[in-house]
Amino acid sequence: MNYNNDFKHDLEIGQVYEKELGNLLQKKIEVKRDFRCLETKNVFVEYESRNKPSGIATSEADYYCFWFSDVHCVIIKTDKLKEHCRKWVGTNRDVLGGDNNTSKGVLLPITIFFENIY
Numbered sequence: 001m002n003y004n005n006d007f008k009h010d011l012e013i014g015q016v017y018e019k020e021l022g023n024l025l026q027k028k029i030e031v032k033r034d035f036r037c038l039e040t041k042n043v044f045v046e047y048e049s050r051n052k053p054s055g056i057a058t059s060e061a062d063y064y065c066f067w068f069s070d071v072h073c074v075i076i077k078t079d080k081l082k083e084h085c086r087k088w089v090g091t092n093r094d095v096l097g098g099d100n101n102t103s104k105g106v107l108l109p110i111t112i113f114f115e116n117i118y
Contacts, residue, residue: 007099021065021075030061030078037068037110044097045085046105055105056082066113074113084112 010033017031037043043066046055056064056078064081067073088094088106097105 017065017067025063025075027062028060029063029065029075030059031065031067033067035067035069037066040107041110042093042107043110044095044105045081045108046098046103047085047089048104049098050102054103056085068110074110076113081108084108 014031014033017033018029021029021031032043034043047057048054059078061078063075064078065073065075085106085108088108093107095105095107097103
C-alpha cells in the first residue's frame, strides 16, 4: 500500500474498516491504521489536535482497533486503552505528531497489547 497524505482518502478507508468491524462486533469501533508500528514498536494515540481535545479524549467508541498491516490488527476496549495511555502522559512518550506535528499523543508500546493475555 502506498503512502497517502490525503485526510479525506484516509477517512474514507477508515470508515469502511469501521463499518465492517462494527457490524461484526455490534459495537462502535474507532479504527486506526499504523503500518510503521511494527518497525517503531509503538502506536501513536492522539488526545489533542490544534489545542483542542481530540482522538481518544473525545472518542465515543467502545473499542479501538489498530491495524498493524493489511492482515494483522488488535482490538482493545477504549477504557483500557485510556488507562494504558494515562501512564505515559507527561513522559518522554508524550509527543507531537500527526500532520505537521499539530497533534499531541502518546507513543504507546505495542507490547502493551500483548501483555497479560491469558
